[in-house]
Amino acid sequence: MTSPLPPLSTLPRSIYPPSTYPPPSHFETTVTYPALIIPARRTGEIQKQLQDLVFQEPKRKRVYALEEDVDYSKEDLDPSDGGSSASKYNPNLERKLILTRLGPCEDSDSKYIDRVFQDSRIQYLLCSAESNSDETILTSPPGKNAIRTSSIRLPSSPYNLLTVDQVLRHLLPTTNEKASNGNPVIEEIPSSFEVAGHIAHVNLREEALPYKYLIGKAILEKNQTKIRVVVNKIGNIENEFRTFPMEILAGEGLDLNEVERLCACDINLTDGQNSNESNVQFKIGPEHDSLMQVELKEHGCRFQLDFARVYWNSRLQGEHGRLVQQIVEDAARKCNNDRPNPAKITSIRECVVADVMAGVGPFAVPLTSALAPHYHKTPIVCHANDLNPISFRYLKKNAKLNKCFSGRLEMYNLDGREFIHHVNQKGLQIDHFIMNLPAMAPEFLDAFRGWEFKMISCPDELTLQQRPVVHVHCFGEKSKSSDDIARVETQVLRRCETSLGCPGCLSSGDKRKENLVSVRVVRDVGPRKNMLCVSFILPLEVAGVKKLVLNNTNGNGKREREEDNAQISQKLKKSTSS
Numbered sequence: 001m002t003s004p005l006p007p008l009s010t011l012p013r014s015i016y017p018p019s020t021y022p023p024p025s026h027f028e029t030t031v032t033y034p035a036l037i038i039p040a041r042r043t044g045e046i047q048k049q050l051q052d053l054v055f056q057e058p059k060r061k062r063v064y065a066l067e068e069d070v071d072y073s074k075e076d077l078d079p080s081d082g083g084s085s086a087s088k089y090n091p092n093l094e095r096k097l098i099l100t101r102l103g104p105c106e107d108s109d110s111k112y113i114d115r116v117f118q119d120s121r122i123q124y125l126l127c128s129a130e131s132n133s134d135e136t137i138l139t140s141p142p143g144k145n146a147i148r149t150s151s152i153r154l155p156s157s158p159y160n161l162l163t164v165d166q167v168l169r170h171l172l173p174t175t176n177e178k179a180s181n182g183n184p185v186i187e188e189i190p191s192s193f194e195v196a197g198h199i200a201h202v203n204l205r206e207e208a209l210p211y212k213y214l215i216g217k218a219i220l221e222k223n224q225t226k227i228r229v230v231v232n233k234i235g236n237i238e239n240e241f242r243t244f245p246m247e248i249l250a251g252e253g254l255d256l257n258e259v260e261r262l263c264a265c266d267i268n269l270t271d272g273q274n275s276n277e278s279n280v281q282f283k284i285g286p287e288h289d290s291l292m293q294v295e296l297k298e299h300g301c302r303f304q305l306d307f308a309r310v311y312w313n314s315r316l317q318g319e320h321g322r323l324v325q326q327i328v329e330d331a332a333r334k335c336n337n338d339r340p341n342p343a344k345i346t347s348i349r350e351c352v353v354a355d356v357m358a359g360v361g362p363f364a365v366p367l368t369s370a371l372a373p374h375y376h377k378t379p380i381v382c383h384a385n386d387l388n389p390i391s392f393r394y395l396k397k398n399a400k401l402n403k404c405f406s407g408r409l410e411m412y413n414l415d416g417r418e419f420i421h422h423v424n425q426k427g428l429q430i431d432h433f434i435m436n437l438p439a440m441a442p443e444f445l446d447a448f449r450g451w452e453f454k455m456i457s458c459p460d461e462l463t464l465q466q467r468p469v470v471h472v473h474c475f476g477e478k479s480k481s482s483d484d485i486a487r488v489e490t491q492v493l494r495r496c497e498t499s500l501g502c503p504g505c506l507s508s509g510d511k512r513k514e515n516l517v518s519v520r521v522v523r524d525v526g527p528r529k530n531m532l533c534v535s536f537i538l539p540l541e542v543a544g545v546k547k548l549v550l551n552n553t554n555g556n557g558k559r560e561r562e563e564d565n566a567q568i569s570q571k572l573k574k575s576t577s578s
């Protein structure tokens with residue numbers, strides 16, 4: 001089957017406007033279903049009687065009213081009636097059509113349709129209805145009690161039941177055969193998307209861009225109750241707050257007339273002009289502010305956020321849950337089991353977490369919500385920080401929404417390094433640091449240089465240095481085989497220990513054990529790239545390294561080492577592209 005779309009070359013902007021989306025009937029092939037026409041009042045009884053012979057497919061009707069525009073191929077009202085009773089009796093109202101599961105079959109195969117009605121239970125039903133008809137002949141118009149064989153043409157898979165993938169497979173030129181109208185073949189069906197509240201978010205490849213409005217429409221139509229707008233990422237994350245530019249492909253906020261007009265415009269590219277510049281793009285602007293306000297749920301907590309201005313990634317749901325769970329379990333152990341001599345402990349210290357790049361709170365909120373099941377049993381205090389003032393605002397909002405009371409959740413709008421220095425200077429005994437800024441978090445470990453470990457008293461009268469566990473998210477190379485895992489792990493551990501200023505403190509054999517170092521793959525982010533989580537107990541050696549001097553660049557202490565961060569980003573960009 002060829003793609004139902006006209007050749008791309010005939011379109012002025014080489015981009016399909018939304019109006020080229022075919023009507024639902026284009027996606028459907030109709031087939032013939034053998035059916036029975038029965039008295040409406042016997043519908044329930046006959047369904048029971050025929051049980052496994054009655055059509056059963058999820059979300060699909062099996063009983064139909066008789067309607068004028070439906071083709072009941074064998075429907076014939078009693079000819080003896082001659083229309084005389086039509087005024088008193090409307091057979092279409094008093095009879096129903098019930099689909100059997102003996103089909104579907106080819107329209108032309110009437111012999112097959114006849115054969116399927118040979119089933120003994122159907123035969124019995126047909127005969128008994130015939131013989132019973134005499135009993136009611138005096139009170140019922142002719143044909144009213146009859147059961148007849150029939151058939152009906154219906155879509156084999158109605159449009160409303162097709163998935164986005166099925167629709168796009170039908171629409172896009174995925175094979176050479178389908179691309180016979182000259183359109184380039186699409187290698188991968190772009191049917192996957194992320195959902196954040198009412199926003200569906202895609203990341204289309206270059207090859208799919210001519211079809212972007214059709215893809216947006218398919219996603220919107222197939223997810224009507226949940227999705228209000230479909231957006232496409234344009235360009236890479238470039239700013240420090242990890243947000244990215246987006247365009248609208250479908251839904252509220254997209255002026256369809258304007259898209260049609262622009263797609264219909266011929267444009268002349270001058271030499272050297274990038275062909276992308278010819279693309280019609282409806283960027284997310286201030287006029288979409290209210291549309292970008294999202295509310296969603298994760299791990300039982302409610303989150304509100306501005307999708308265009310803060311970082312949110314639904315794919316991190318698993319990682320959020322895993323780390324929260326790990327910290328809650330650790331806190332519970334601390335409360336209950338890690339006390340060799342409980343009699344000597346006079347007060348239970350809560351578990352203290354510092355979330356250095358907290359975003360809108362997907363770790364901090366579930367850890368401290370009064371609605372969380374662990375709230376009363378396992379006290380956790382979280383100090384949550386984010387540099388993005390808009391994230392900070394939503395963090396506060398989400399804290400309120402989820403009953404994270406002050407005393408349990410403290411919030412900061414600082415640079416990550418300043419925040420790390422701040423908690424140390426305040427003498428807070430942090431049990432877990434969370435650092436989820438994968439492009440740069442390892443470099444932020446330099447803020448632990450010169451760390452002042454707090455002394456804690458132990459039941460056996462000893463004092464120990466309290467050492468926090470640090471969880472650093474970062475990107476790393478994908479290992480090529482199981483033998484290659486150690487090389488990739490060493491690579492990221494070296495990056496972390498260099499930043500801590502203590503070479504070997506994480507990667508060398510003894511130190512890996514001593515500092516309980518682990519490297520875990522969080523998720524696949526590209527053909528050669530994984531997101532990783534490196535966890536370790538802060539090595540004691542960092543205490544002896546010269547403390548970093550922070551340079552406030554904007555005078556209010558909120559942004560430090562901005563140039564350093566920009567340089568690091570540049571370096572990382574270079575190293576990943578090379």
Ligand SMILES: C[S@@+](CC[C@H](N)C(=O)[O-])C[C@H]1O[C@@H](n2cnc3c(N)ncnc32)[C@H](O)[C@@H]1O
Pocket residue numbers: 240241242311312313316356357358359360361362363385386387388391414415416417436437438565
């Ligand atoms: C990848 S997001 C993670 C957010 C959150 N932890 C999550 O899992 O959704 C990184 C966050 O770091 C914040 N950020 C970027 N640079 C920062 C810095 N120098 N100090 C503190 N936070 C920073 C961004 O605003 C963003 O919210």
